[in-house]
Amino acid sequence: SLDSRFVREFIQTSLRRLSDHSGGWAAMDHPNQEESPAPITHEPESGPASGTDRFQEEKKGFASFQARHFRFEDHYRPPPLEKWLRDLSEADPKRRFTREQTDGLLQKWADACKALQRRAPSVEEILRRIVSERKGQALPTRLEETVRRTVFGPVDERALLALQGYSTELYKLYELYTIPEEEYDFQIVKQVKCDFQIYKEFNNVCRALAHVAEASPDLQQEWELFKPFxxxxxxxxxxxxxxxxxxxxGANFVIDTVAYPVGQQGSWGGIFSASSDRRQAVSFVEEDLTDIRAARQGSYFVILSDEARPMYHVSVFPEEMEHLHPLEQELQVCSV
Incomplete structure (x- = not known):
């Protein structure tokens, strides 16, 4: 059950002004922005570019949402996801992905399957992973209680591949310079994010499709490529x-509230992600997370959902407390 005073407080401030920093829509972003999401043995990329911007949205398009595009026909039978990933580099006419990248993603999935062994991680395991990613900082009591109340079941291996395929960042090694040695050359390399990410290209086509009655030939081609995923x-x-x-x-721009009349139904399109940790919603738009009220410009959304699917127990970034919703999920504005 939800505390009525708590809900009332945040409903009244559901579109609050926040600080106008870099980022765009940022429901949740990896707070350890100078580190790679996966262990590496090379020099990682520095700076804020390591964030998971799959949580960014477009400014336009809410009321025009076309949910029918994402209700799959009963006769639709896509190839297995493993095969789709292995074939992606050749099937994509834009050549945005390499076989090396998708093979690496499949290896991470195989490692995760081996670690889980078809079981659900215990609550204590989940809490330890979250606290570890938070650099030892304990979860607020409310969030810890939420984790302890949540029932986490085992995730099917095929479902795990889809979830990790969506949430995993693709990286590549970039050679900075080589130091000649007598017996061998010593290379200095760093790991950088790939120019194209599966989740980002996927969300781009879903958001475009979500707000048109009929797809253009180019958009239809993109949708057919990503439809199995x-x-x-x-x-x-x-x-x-x-x-x-x-x-x-959260968003680092002020929305046009006229586009969000109370009672309006719609969605932005793409996979709708949100966090149960409100600090995550302002991590891109306000550096000082100790006082959300000090933010200067932006928008803050509070979502009351009874269709949320917590997935942080199998996420690469458990500290984001990420919840997902199906593609056809619609929202209704209840307060501005």
């Missing part, structure tokens, strides 16, 4: 137990 990811999200939760999103 959409099918498997949507099924994976639906396989997760759903919970009722108060969730948060």
């Amino acid at each position: 959409a099918y498997h990811l949507n099924a994976a999200i639906r396989s997760l137990p759903k919970v009722s939760a108060v969730l948060y999103r």
Whole structure:
């Protein structure tokens, strides 16, 4: 159950002004921005570019949402996701991905399957991972209690591949320079994010499709490329137990409130992610997270959801407290 005073407080401030920093929509971003999300043995990329911008949205398009595009036909039978990933580099006419990248993603999935062994991680394991990613900082009592109340079941291996395929960042090694040695050359390399990410290209096509009655030939071609991934990811999200939760999103721009009249139904399109940790919603738009009220410009969304699927127990970034919703999920504005 939700505390009525707590809900009332945040409903009244659901579109609060926040600080206008870099980022765009940022419901949740990896706070350890100078580090790679996966262990590496090379010099990692420095600076704020390591954030997971799959949580960024477009400014336009809410009321025009076309949910029908994401209700898959009963006769639709896509290839297995493993095959889709292995074939992606050749199937993509824009050549945005390499076989090396998708093979690396599949290896991470195999490692995760081996670690989980078809079981759900215990609550204590989940809490330890979250605290570890928070650099030892304990979770607020409210969030810890939420984790302890949540029932986490085992995730099917195919569903796990879809979830990790969506949330994993693709990286590449970039050679900075080589130091000649007598017996061998010593290379200095760093790991940088790839120019194209599966989740970002996937969300781009979903958001474009979500707000048109009929797709253009180019958009239809993009959708046909990513449609198998959409099918498997949507099924994976639906396989997760759903919970009722108060969730948060943030933006570093001020929305046009006229486009959000109370009672309006719609969505921005793409996979709708949000965090149960309200600090995550302002991590891109306000550096001082100790006082959200000190923020200067932006928008703050509070979502009351009874269709949220927590996935942070199998996420690469458990500290983000990420919850997902199916592609066809619609929202209704209840306060501005």
